[in-house]
Amino acid sequence: MRKRRLRRLAAAGVGAAAAAVATGLVVERRTVRARKAGAAGADRLGGLRSEEIRVKVGDEVTLHAEVDEVAPYDTGASSARGPVTPTKHRPGEATLVFVHGYALNLDCWHFQREHFRGRRRIVLYDQRSHGRSDRSPREEATIDQLGRDLKVVLDELVPSGPVVLVGHSMGGMTIMALAEQHPELFGDRVIGVALLSTTAGRLRPHRIISAHIPDLIGGSIGNRLIAGLARAPQLVDSARRRGSNIGFLVTDKLAFGDDVPSSYVEFVDEMLAGTPFEVLAEFFPNFESHDRFAVLAAFEKVPTTIMCGTKDLLTGIGQSRKMAERIPGARLVEATGAGHMMIMERAGKVNETLMGLVADAERRATASRAS
Numbered sequence: 001m002r003k004r005r006l007r008r009l010a011a012a013g014v015g016a017a018a019a020a021v022a023t024g025l026v027v028e029r030r031t032v033r034a035r036k037a038g039a040a041g042a043d044r045l046g047g048l049r050s051e052e053i054r055v056k057v058g059d060e061v062t063l064h065a066e067v068d069e070v071a072p073y074d075t076g077a078s079s080a081r082g083p084v085t086p087t088k089h090r091p092g093e094a095t096l097v098f099v100h101g102y103a104l105n106l107d108c109w110h111f112q113r114e115h116f117r118g119r120r121r122i123v124l125y126d127q128r129s130h131g132r133s134d135r136s137p138r139e140e141a142t143i144d145q146l147g148r149d150l151k152v153v154l155d156e157l158v159p160s161g162p163v164v165l166v167g168h169s170m171g172g173m174t175i176m177a178l179a180e181q182h183p184e185l186f187g188d189r190v191i192g193v194a195l196l197s198t199t200a201g202r203l204r205p206h207r208i209i210s211a212h213i214p215d216l217i218g219g220s221i222g223n224r225l226i227a228g229l230a231r232a233p234q235l236v237d238s239a240r241r242r243g244s245n246i247g248f249l250v251t252d253k254l255a256f257g258d259d260v261p262s263s264y265v266e267f268v269d270e271m272l273a274g275t276p277f278e279v280l281a282e283f284f285p286n287f288e289s290h291d292r293f294a295v296l297a298a299f300e301k302v303p304t305t306i307m308c309g310t311k312d313l314l315t316g317i318g319q320s321r322k323m324a325e326r327i328p329g330a331r332l333v334e335a336t337g338a339g340h341m342m343i344m345e346r347a348g349k350v351n352e353t354l355m356g357l358v359a360d361a362e363r364r365a366t367a368s369r370a371s
Contacts, residue, residue: 101169145175172198
C-alpha cells in the first residue's frame with residue numbers, strides 16, 4: 001500500500017512538473033516582446049572590470065578573480081569617473097570579498113561594485129564552473145569544495161588585514177562552509193559577514209521545479225528530473241539559450257519580486273543561460289543536503305547582517321528569519337516585495353545596509369585591538 005501511494009505521489013509530482021513547463025511554453029510571445037521593448041541599459045550592467053587574476057584552487061581548476069583597489073586618499077575618485085588608481089587602503093579598513101550564487105558570476109554584484117569602488121578594496125571572483133573560471137571535476141562540485149576555494153582566495157588575494165565577507169545565495173552557503181572548516185578565522189581575519197538571500201539548510205529545492213510536488217518525494221523527483229535532463233545537456237541548453245522567451249519569463253518570475261527594468265531580467269537571464277546545464281545539474285543535489293545551522297555559532301563572534309526579500313521564491317524570507325534567531329546579535333533586514341535578486345532589485349537598500357555593516361565591523365575591530 002505504501003509503495004503504491006508513493007508511486008501515485010511520484011506520478012502526481014512529475015505531472016505537476018510537466019504542467020508547470022507546459023504552462024510556460026504556451027505564454028504568448030507578445031508578452032515577452034512588450035517587456036523586452038524597454039531593455040535599454042543592459043550593456044552597462046556587468047561593464048565594470050579590473051585586470052584578471054587567476055587563482056589556482058586545485059590541480060585542475062583556476063578561478064577568475066578581479067580586485068578593485070581603493071582610490072588615492074586626496075582625489076575622491078569614484079567608479080563614475082572611470083578606472084581608479086591603485087593604492088594601499090588605510091590601516092584598519094576591511095577588504096570586501098563578494099561571493100556570488102548558483103548559476104551566476106561576479107557580474108551579479110554590479111551595483112555593489114559600483115557603489116564601493118574607490119571606497120573600499122574589493123575582491124570578486126567567479127566560483128568554480130561559473131563565469132570565466134575553469135570547470136570543476138564532477139566530484140568536486142560541492143559546497144564543501146567552494147568553502148575550500150574561498151579560503152584559497154583569501155590566502156592569495158587578502159593575505160593580511162581585516163575582511164568582510166558578503167555572500168549571495170550559494171555564496172552565503174560557501175561562507176558557511178568556510179566557517180565550518182575554519183571557525184578560527186571569524187573574529188580574527190574575518191571581522192564581518194553579510195548573508196544575502198541564502199539559507200543554512202532544510203531547503204526544498206524541488207519547489208523550484210514546481211510548488212505542487214509533495215515534499216515527501218520532492219527530493220527524489222527533483223534530483224531524478226535534473227539528472228535525466230543532464231543526459232541531454234545540449235538540448236536543454238538550446239532551450240535555455242540567451243534571449244529565449246521561456247528563459248526571460250522564468251528569470252523574471254523566479255529572480256524578482258516586483259516589476260523591474262527589463263534590462264535587469266535580460267542581464268540575469270544572460271548569466272543563467274551562460275552557465276551550462278551540466279554545471280547546474282552537478283551542483284543541484286547540494287541544496288537538499290546543505291545543513292549548516294550548527295555552523296552559525298561561528299558568526300556570533302562578528303557583526304553579522306542577514307538580508308532577504310519578502311518575495312524570494314528560492315531561499316524564502318523564512319530561511320533568513322531562522323538564521324537570525326540562531327545568531328545572537330545578528331541584524332535581520334527584510335526587503336519588502338523584493339525577490340531572490342534583491343542585490344539588483346533593492347540595490348540602494350543593500351548598499352546602505354552593507355555600508356552600515358562595514359562601519360560597525362571596522363569600529364568593533366579597532367576597539368578590540370585597542371583593549
